[in-house]
Amino acid sequence: MDSPHLAVQLPEVVSQILWHLAPYDSGPDAKQHHNITHYRDKHHLAPCLLVNRLWHECTLRHLWRHVVFEDTKTDIAAFYHFASVLANTRITLPKPLPSTSLSSTTLSSLSVSTPSFCESPSSRLTPSPSTKPLPPSPPPPTTSSIDLYRKSIRSVTLRRIKEKAMHESLAAVAHHATHLQRLELYICDHVTNACLVPFFLVQPQTHLTHVSLAGCHRVSDESIVVLARHAPDLVHLDLRACGLISDVSVMAIAQSCPWLRHLNVGRIRERSRITSQSMVMIAKHTQVTVLGLAGCDIDDHTLLALAQYRHKTLERVSVNSCSHITNRSIQCLVKSTPLDCPQLSVFEMKECHRIDDWYTVHALAERKVSLTMNDQQKYEFQEWCVRNGKNGMINTPIKHT
Numbered sequence: 371m372d373s374p375h376l377a378v379q380l381p382e383v384v385s386q387i388l389w390h391l392a393p394y395d396s397g398p399d400a401k402q403h404h405n406i407t408h409y410r411d412k413h414h415l416a417p418c419l420l421v422n423r424l425w426h427e428c429t430l431r432h433l434w435r436h437v438v439f440e441d442t443k444t445d446i447a448a449f450y451h452f453a454s455v456l457a458n459t460r461i462t463l464p465k466p467l468p469s470t471s472l473s474s475t476t477l478s479s480l481s482v483s484t485p486s487f488c489e490s491p492s493s494r495l496t497p498s499p500s501t502k503p504l505p506p507s508p509p510p511p512t513t514s515s516i517d518l519y520r521k522s523i524r525s526v527t528l529r530r531i532k533e534k535a536m537h538e539s540l541a542a543v544a545h546h547a548t549h550l551q552r553l554e555l556y557i558c559d560h561v562t563n564a565c566l567v568p569f570f571l572v573q574p575q576t577h578l579t580h581v582s583l584a585g586c587h588r589v590s591d592e593s594i595v596v597l598a599r600h601a602p603d604l605v606h607l608d609l610r611a612c613g614l615i616s617d618v619s620v621m622a623i624a625q626s627c628p629w630l631r632h633l634n635v636g637r638i639r640e641r642s643r644i645t646s647q648s649m650v651m652i653a654k655h656t657q658v659t660v661l662g663l664a665g666c667d668i669d670d671h672t673l674l675a676l677a678q679y680r681h682k683t684l685e686r687v688s689v690n691s692c693s694h695i696t697n698r699s700i701q702c703l704v705k706s707t708p709l710d711c712p713q714l715s716v717f718e719m720k721e722c723h724r725i726d727d728w729y730t731v732h733a734l735a736e737r738k739v740s741l742t743m744n745d746q747q748k749y750e751f752q753e754w755c756v757r758n759g760k761n762g763m764i765n766t767p768i769k770h771t
Contacts, residue, residue, distance in 0.1 A: 381424060388418065388428060392432065438527040438529070441529060441532065449536075453538075455516065480664050482718070485740045485767055520548065520549075521549055524550065524551045525550070529558075530556065532559050532560070533560065534559075537560075548573060551578060551579050551580065553580070555583050561588060562589070563590060563593040566583070566589065580606040585610065585611045587611060590614035594623065595622045599622070602627060602628070602629075603627075604627040607627075608662075615643065616640075617644060620644065620648035620652065624648065624651035624656055632659070633658055635663065636688060649661075649672040649675065658680060661686070663692060664690040667692075667694070669692075669694035670695060685715055686716040688716075689717075689719055689722060690742065697724070700731065701730050704730055704733045714734075719741065721744055732751075735764050741767075742766065
């Protein structure tokens with residue numbers, strides 16, 4: 371029997387083959403691949419486990435790299451099994467409890483839109499290897515396999531998991547997934563500071579770069595301050611509808627996470643907790659390009675600071691329902707000022723009733739900036755365009771979770 375070609379005996383080559391069989395988002399070029407990173411069944415990779423030892427290990431690493439669990443009975447059972455394997459001990463599945471969470475529609479309203487000319491990126495990472503019904507009696511993994519699983523995990527996503535007794539499972543994941551880079555807990559009712567802090571303290575300096583806690587309304591400054599202290603490479607932080615988050619933790623992020631590019635603290639409650647005090651620091655000390663501030667108690671100082679410090683790279687901003695924002699905020703964004711923001715593609719100003727400088731709004735629309743306005747704002751803008759012989763066409767941005 372002929373020996374296999376040298377190329378398929380190199381782990382780097384095998385990993386590339388597996389990626390093309392089942393892609394996942396990775397690195398700065400992920401956006402260009404998002405059209406092929408939607409949910410995919412990975413069972414077709416099963417034969418790769420049987421080729422030889424190298425292919426077996428590479429396939430396991432690939433399967434365990436990104437794990438996702440949804441709010442189905444199968445996925446919830448799979449999550450507890452997943453945590454049990456990582457901890458090498460049995461964690462029992464508790465009885466489900468009723469939910470009191472926010473709806474995904476509410477959270478979507480607080481997200482920062484993408485430009486209307488872009489495709490909306492996938493809202494989920496590549497699927498968990500455990501999202502199908504578990505076999506009745508799986509063989510226990512060996513110690514070496516468990517160690518491989520632990521080292522392979524880069525991303526963990528839980529979406530709408532309502533189990534109150536999930537602390538033990540999350541603690542097991544936090545303790546053993548020591549190379550974790552992305553943590554997404556989306557509308558998980560019972561996630562608390564006690565659940566999160568172990569993820570941030572797993573090592574003196576965590577590998578985390580992306581953290582999303584959208585809709586986890588029990589999370590407060592306590593855990594985010596710890597995150598700021600231990601995740602200096604953080605680039606993405608989503609705290610939508612986390613009403614207990616305040617200027618305290620946002621300022622800690624500003625001071626400790628200089629590479630931050632995406633921040634969303636939009637909310638429908640506890641508006642006064644987020645003010646321009648923390649947002650000016652974010653503008654000064656981070657690389658923020660996408661900022662979600664819907665419903666926050668900010669004023670023009672926030673936009674002026676963004677225009678001053680981030681004008682060259684600012685891309686998307688949401689100030690929906692920020693009642694203190696005035697014409698000064700939008701006037702600093704257009705080309706006629708020294709602080710022009712040439713990369714701006716989305717500006718959300720719905721319910722900002724103190725903005726009525728339709729000349730500047732039209733200038734933004736002419737630059738193909740996607741705008742959001744309520745019906746009254748649209749009516750007033752169209753009336754101004756008719757009176758002044760201007761084109762009143764507005765690009766509407768795309769919302770995603």
